[in-house]
Amino acid sequence: MHESPIREPLIVGNPSYTDITHDICVPTETRPSKYWLAGFAVSVLVMMYGFFCIGYTVTYGIGTWGVNKTIGWAWDITNFVWWIGIGHAGTLISAILLIFRQEWRNSINRSAEAMTIFAVLCAALFPIIHMGRPWNAFWVLPLPNDLGPLWPNFNSALLWDVFAISTYLTVSVLFWYTGLIPDLATLRDRSKSKLRKNIFSFFSFGWTGSMRHWNRFELVSLILAGVSTPLVLSVHTIVSFDFATSIIPGWHTTIFPPYFVAGAIFSGFAMVLTLMIIARKVMGLEKYITVAHLEAMAKIITLTGSMVGLAYATEFFMAWYGQNDYEGFAFINRAFGPYWWAYWSMITCNVVSPQFFWFGKLRRNINFIWCLTIFVNIGMWFERFVIIVTSLHRDFLPSSWAMYSPTWVEMGIYIGTFGLFFTLFLLFAKYLPVIAIAEVKLILKATLTSKPKEAIYGYQDQNYDIHKAYAITQAAKIAVTQNDDHSQNDDHHDDERNAATDDNANPEILGKPVL
Amino acid sequence: MIKITRTPAIVAVFDDDDTLKDAIRLSNDKGYKILDCFTPFPVHGLERLLDLKYSRLGYAAFAFACLGFLIALSMMSYMLAVDWPINYGGKPTWPLASFIPIMFELSVLVGSIGMVVTYMWVCGLSPGVEPVIYEIRATDDRFVLLIEEGSIGDNIRNDMIAMKAEAVRNDDYITHNFPGPVPIRLK
Numbered sequence: 001m002h003e004s005p006i007r008e009p010l011i012v013g014n015p016s017y018t019d020i021t022h023d024i025c026v027p028t029e030t031r032p033s034k035y036w037l038a039g040f041a042v043s044v045l046v047m048m049y050g051f052f053c054i055g056y057t058v059t060y061g062i063g064t065w066g067v068n069k070t071i072g073w074a075w076d077i078t079n080f081v082w083w084i085g086i087g088h089a090g091t092l093i094s095a096i097l098l099i100f101r102q103e104w105r106n107s108i109n110r111s112a113e114a115m116t117i118f119a120v121l122c123a124a125l126f127p128i129i130h131m132g133r134p135w136n137a138f139w140v141l142p143l144p145n146d147l148g149p150l151w152p153n154f155n156s157a158l159l160w161d162v163f164a165i166s167t168y169l170t171v172s173v174l175f176w177y178t179g180l181i182p183d184l185a186t187l188r189d190r191s192k193s194k195l196r197k198n199i200f201s202f203f204s205f206g207w208t209g210s211m212r213h214w215n216r217f218e219l220v221s222l223i224l225a226g227v228s229t230p231l232v233l234s235v236h237t238i239v240s241f242d243f244a245t246s247i248i249p250g251w252h253t254t255i256f257p258p259y260f261v262a263g264a265i266f267s268g269f270a271m272v273l274t275l276m277i278i279a280r281k282v283m284g285l286e287k288y289i290t291v292a293h294l295e296a297m298a299k300i301i302t303l304t305g306s307m308v309g310l311a312y313a314t315e316f317f318m319a320w321y322g323q324n325d326y327e328g329f330a331f332i333n334r335a336f337g338p339y340w341w342a343y344w345s346m347i348t349c350n351v352v353s354p355q356f357f358w359f360g361k362l363r364r365n366i367n368f369i370w371c372l373t374i375f376v377n378i379g380m381w382f383e384r385f386v387i388i389v390t391s392l393h394r395d396f397l398p399s400s401w402a403m404y405s406p407t408w409v410e411m412g413i414y415i416g417t418f419g420l421f422f423t424l425f426l427l428f429a430k431y432l433p434v435i436a437i438a439e440v441k442l443i444l445k446a447t448l449t450s451k452p453k454e455a456i457y458g459y460q461d462q463n464y465d466i467h468k469a470y471a472i473t474q475a476a477k478i479a480v481t482q483n484d485d486h487s488q489n490d491d492h493h494d495d496e497r498n499a500a501t502d503d504n505a506n507p508e509i510l511g512k513p514v515l
Numbered sequence: 516m517i518k519i520t521r522t523p524a525i526v527a528v529f530d531d532d533d534t535l536k537d538a539i540r541l542s543n544d545k546g547y548k549i550l551d552c553f554t555p556f557p558v559h560g561l562e563r564l565l566d567l568k569y570s571r572l573g574y575a576a577f578a579f580a581c582l583g584f585l586i587a588l589s590m591m592s593y594m595l596a597v598d599w600p601i602n603y604g605g606k607p608t609w610p611l612a613s614f615i616p617i618m619f620e621l622s623v624l625v626g627s628i629g630m631v632v633t634y635m636w637v638c639g640l641s642p643g644v645e646p647v648i649y650e651i652r653a654t655d656d657r658f659v660l661l662i663e664e665g666s667i668g669d670n671i672r673n674d675m676i677a678m679k680a681e682a683v684r685n686d687d688y689i690t691h692n693f694p695g696p697v698p699i700r701l702k
Contacts, residue, residue, distance in 0.1 A: 018655055021656065142594060148599055151598065160616040163616070171627045174628065189653075190655065206643075208647060210551050212567060214554065214557035215570060217557060219569075223576050234620065441555055442559075
């Protein structure tokens, strides 16, 4: 596979295949570090507190929350939409970027998909708690029952959500696990103790790495990516239908589906960056998750952040252009009403802050990226809060206008879902390969062979001078054309090149790598 | 009754995917019968060299997706229009447009599950299956080629050594005639 030399290498430090296996597997094979244990203990405690708050809600009822008859949806649905959005980056990375052949996805897709699964689990908690009687949650499913049987209302966007989110969770798990099987086989073959070997033998399903299996594996990945792409768009579209199909001013807009999907990817990428920047440092995976990866994600954040900003502007424009008094009031009230601080926090975090990534220096500054992703996460939480609470709190009847503030129980549940998320993520990071080993090996040669070594410099080879690389490549090209007869006689050299371009249908047309 | 076949084979182990490709090209030229090939990652271009057919799993996925679509359509039609029609403010009791999201979701759900289960079945992957391992590092950094020995074992061995094989040894290639996963120890 040929790759342009002016693209930054996706793997630095020139590792061999076995180095890749070693670097990714060793953290799963050693004893957990003190930091991991501390982090895990804190996460479990926070999670327990969250479950306590859930138990408190279920025991005493939704009255323990700050919701009232005007604002019936508040923190819980905000958190639900926020967590679902966090999950969307995983599917974008694993599915959409696979279809677009973006090879930088190969070293982040595993952990991003894991985040998807954990985030969807956190999200799914909220509607179930909000039901008030969570033991009756199965009533949303069309199961035969002794009430008639009485069926759920398939016209309701809330029921579509049930199907969308359960499908999303199932397909994400399938996609994640299918990709995990070859890596579990790697762990199995490396394991030294009998117990470990048996465990990984069981979970790797007898994978051997036969070319026949790989052949099908690639097609299965591609098809799963193909169906996940519309699926991920449909999931957040349906989540936005929960609002858009109502007649509440501020919710009843057709822009919601694309606006929500862009926002979901925006916040998801921010969360992936927040966690990956820490994980690559702690687990020593800087070779595989390079600054180039972080920069690519930062660019996506700027793109989706700008889309979200455009959506905010369009909403305002439509509220004015539609000349509907209620719609107009809802938007003026959002920006200048009692919840102005939430609105302007949202604008600052979501629209202003990602614009800093237009500067290349900031885009490659890891500390800056990390801080900015925190702002994006906060901003996207505020976006859902603004949409939900400000649209509800001043409804058509001024006598029922109300304000909302959360109680400790609601906050506890939200904080508790962080505990759940981090508990699951820490377990994943400790016991499973956080990077798809096979997929990184797949791009190793392509990403290293076409790069002039002279252009790589700096600490741990993290920097790559594109201009220098281009100049060297051009010079080499001229040299090759001048010495054409000479290079053709060089049999050994020619063989290597043929091997390197084996995938190209017609290497003569597509051109051979020069270096 | 599952029939297990053992074919005497030459196992050639390579430490690079390009040398593996060269060895396969040579084997194809000389007419050696390649039984299988084990690699730590999906080496692109091998499927053409080994003349592997394009997998038909896509058709399976499509068939399962159609099944999911029909399940969703018939389920919702039966429940809302036949079994218990409800008058929601005079709206139609068979609202096809409202069915679209769930029809789509169930197509994706049944299609993906069906395809992944079919894939597991045809690859013989299942919890409890004992892998047949010819080279323990084939999931790490070694590329393994299995060639039928026949009566020309020495020729193959010499050719593989000439093609920079790191190790060449004899082993039995084990296959069975059951189409799905076989949870017994084969080796």
